[in-house]
Each structure stands twice: as structure tokens, then as C-alpha cells.
Amino acid sequence: MTHVVTEACIRCKYTDCVDVCPVDCFREGPNFLTIDPDECIDCAVCIPECPVSAIFAEEDLPKDQVHMTELNAELAKLPNWKSITKRKDPLPDHEEWKDRTGKLSELAR
Template sequence: MTHVVAEPCSGCKYTDCVVVCPVECFYEGEQMLYIHPDECIDCEACVPECPVEAIFHEDNLPSEWESYTQLNADKSEECEVITEQKTPLAEPKDE
């Protein structure tokens, strides 16, 4: 099993999640982060760290974001691993 970064990360790209990941399975794209499905150990450490609630267990991923499972798999193969916190692209939206 794995976790998936979904739509809420797009354009924000918070990196609070990467610093708590024990296996360095996050990858940085231009507009968002991705989780490598073969590297994620399903520890859930990243989930409460995401201020925009963009990380879901693949079994709990909202149906409108199902395509993000494959997107994370594909993009994590193309992008560079990220292990340190960086400045986000945007502040979280007030709900």
C-alpha cells in the first residue's frame, strides 16, 4: 500500500511532509510533490504534516482524484527526490 499526493498540493507544494518521511519517498515537481509508490512504507507520518490535506492513503483517495495514483507513480520516476523543507509556492487557502 502507499500514500498519494493529490490535487490540494498543486500550486502550494508545502514540504512539511518530506522532513518527517523516514524513507525519503517524496519527489519534487514544478507545481507539486509526489510519493513514489514502491518506496512508501505506509507509515502515515506525512499525513498530519500537510497543511492543505493533500496526502491520502490510496484506499481513501477521493474518487475525483483517482488519476493522481498513476500521476504520483509516473512523476516520481521523473523528478528529483526531496528531503529538506523549502519555501512553499503559496499559502494555504482559508476555507
């Protein structure tokens, strides 16, 4: 099993989670973070750090977010999605997006 970043992260990209990750499994895209399932050790320390509750253990994913497991794995392998290990400021308009749902169409690769 692995942990998965869900659509709640899209257009927010809070990075509190990367500070606590002991294996540096987060990858950063233009407006989303993903977890590399090959690196994640399922420690779960990232889950409570996310201000928008975007991270779940794979077995606890809401049914409408199951598709994010495969998407996290795919994005983590893209060459332009680099490892992120230090916290950064969220995206400038994160406040406008943090409570929205159904943001998959907003994902920038």
C-alpha cells in the same frame, strides 16, 4: 498500498511532509510533490503534516482524486523529479492557491 499526493498540492508545494518521511519517498517537481510508490512504506506520518490535506492513503482517496495514484507513480519516475528530503518554503503564491480545487491543469511537469 501507498500514499498519494492529490491535486491540493499543485501550486502550493508545502514541504512539511518531507521532513517526517523516514524513507525519503517524496519527489519534487516545479509546482507539486509526488510520492514514489516503490519507496513509500505506508507509515502515514506525512498525512497530518500537510497544511492543505493533500496526502491520503490510497484506499482513502476521494473518488475525484483516484487518478492521482497513477500520476504520482508516473511523475516519481521522471528524471527531473528529484528526491526531496528537507523542508523548503512553499511557492510564493501558495496562499492564492491553497483553497482552490480542480488544479490538475496547473501541474507543471
